[in-house]
Amino acid sequence: MDENTPPPLISSSRVLFYAIVDSTVRFTPRNVLYVDGVELGAVPRLAVGKNLIDEDVFLLHCDAGWNSLGTSGSGDIDNVMAEANRRYDGLATKWIKSPYGELDVAKSIVDLYVDQRCSFCGRYHIELGASSMIEGKNAAICGxxxxxFHAVLINSNPDQSDAPNHET
Ligand SMILES: [Zn+2]
Structure with missing residues (x-):
């Protein structure tokens, strides 16, 4: 793998297609794109990615090392590519299908989330959704x-519950 080939995943998104913005491609933005308030200009690498959790498809604007600098668009592959092709003249013929199969993607997911398993039930973060895990220094717990555990605590310690106190 060289620098012209992306990894299977970029920023928790599966790469579906990618393109190298070489010297034959010209950046001609039809609309200004802001990421965190900063205008995103020409980038050397682009990828159509699919979010692993909500499966949304969007454009990843990447640096030369395939790190995401920002994302734009939303919808299906055709829409996202068309948006990119409007921003870059000559890009339309540059798209390459990701060379990775299901196994490559699965391995990358395990690498990415290997430390993000619930320490109690053992399930991976990816199985549980984006917001349902709290991570500590050496452990994590899912929602x-x-x-x-909250239910167990309340049942075993009535003083901590919201039930009104009994008169003595
Ligand atoms: Zn759990």
């Missing part, structure tokens, strides 16, 4: 386990 379902938090609810389970």
């Amino acid at each position: 379902e386990c938090i609810e389970r």
